[in-house]
Amino acid sequence: MKKKLSSLLLLAMALSAISCSQRKPASEKSTEATDSIQKTDVSQTVTEKDELRKYVLTLPSLQNESQYKVEIIPSVWMEVDDCNGYGLQGKFEKSVDLETGLTNLIFKSDGEVFQTAMGCPTDSMHYEYVTGPTTLMDYDSSKPINVEVPAGKNIEIRHTVWKVSEMISVAQSTEEILKDFPEYQKKLYGSTYEGYMIKLTNIAEDSKIELIPGITKAVDCNEHWITNQGSGSGGMVEVPYTFYFYESDGKISSTRMACPDGKLTKKFIHSMNPMTVPFKKSEPIVIFISKGLELRYRIWDKTETNKK
DSSP states (O other): OEEEOOGGGHHHHHTTOOOOSSBOOGGGSOHHHHHHHHTOSSEEEEEEETTEEEEEEEOOOOTTGGGEEEEEEEEEEEEEOSSOOEEEOOEEEEEEOTTTOOEEEEEEOOOOEEEOOOOOOGGGOEEEEEEOOOEEEEOOTTSOEEEEEETTSOOEEEEEEEEEOOOEEOOBOHHHHHTTSOHHHHHHHHHHEEEEEEOOOSSOTTOEEEEEEEEEEEEOSSOEEEOOOEEEEOOOOSSSSOEEEEEOOOOEEEOOOOOTTOOOEEEEEEOSSOEEEEOOTTSOEEEEEETTOEEEEEEEEEEEEOOO
């Protein structure tokens, strides 16, 4: 059953949803959609038991697997129009098998789909995959990815493999950004944050940009990270683009391993939860971060997908 969506949720929905209305039986799916699954290098097996549908994804071996991520995408095949937005409701939960050490993903959902309520011509109706909230996994060909969804809800698991670039430093550009802002926003953001603007043109429109605020500091052999106190999209301002913000007091936490040599090495220390944002060629990426931090970013490019 579809649900009407409040306009207050449009921004969040735009980052995650793609399309849907009434479900289409699997037999009506296009050959292209089926082939897109079969052609993927990631092998997938599906079983059903105890009201759960289990997917097991096996990843092929790659060089430098630390540079790759796998995005797990729950979806349903449904009829949609061209002007409304749609999204599958649900959320991922993770559990660890204590005997094998494998991580299991469970997508909790009742199969409901939300949509906006704009009028749209009936001749624009067509079928597409509608996605729910996704989750990212480290690429590790030595371990299968186990995903469970409710059986009988027509929910499928699809995926995208992303290649992640090295971190790239960004120069601070607070004055350039704030010149377009109204006075009250200049005072608010100019006193608390530093502004950074990223302008990219020679990358694919469906790329993602990972924004990584942090601090360069000499540290020992432990793992270190800074505390993230808040992040998200900025409020409404009189500028023609979305901007983001990231707050942190810059305090560093770490593991507690003994480091016998006492050696300190300069490293870029950042949050364990960086922000990943969509890329639009028509807009710069603007973020305000707490003063005292610096910004780096990484580009995520699709290398392979089974999403039509």
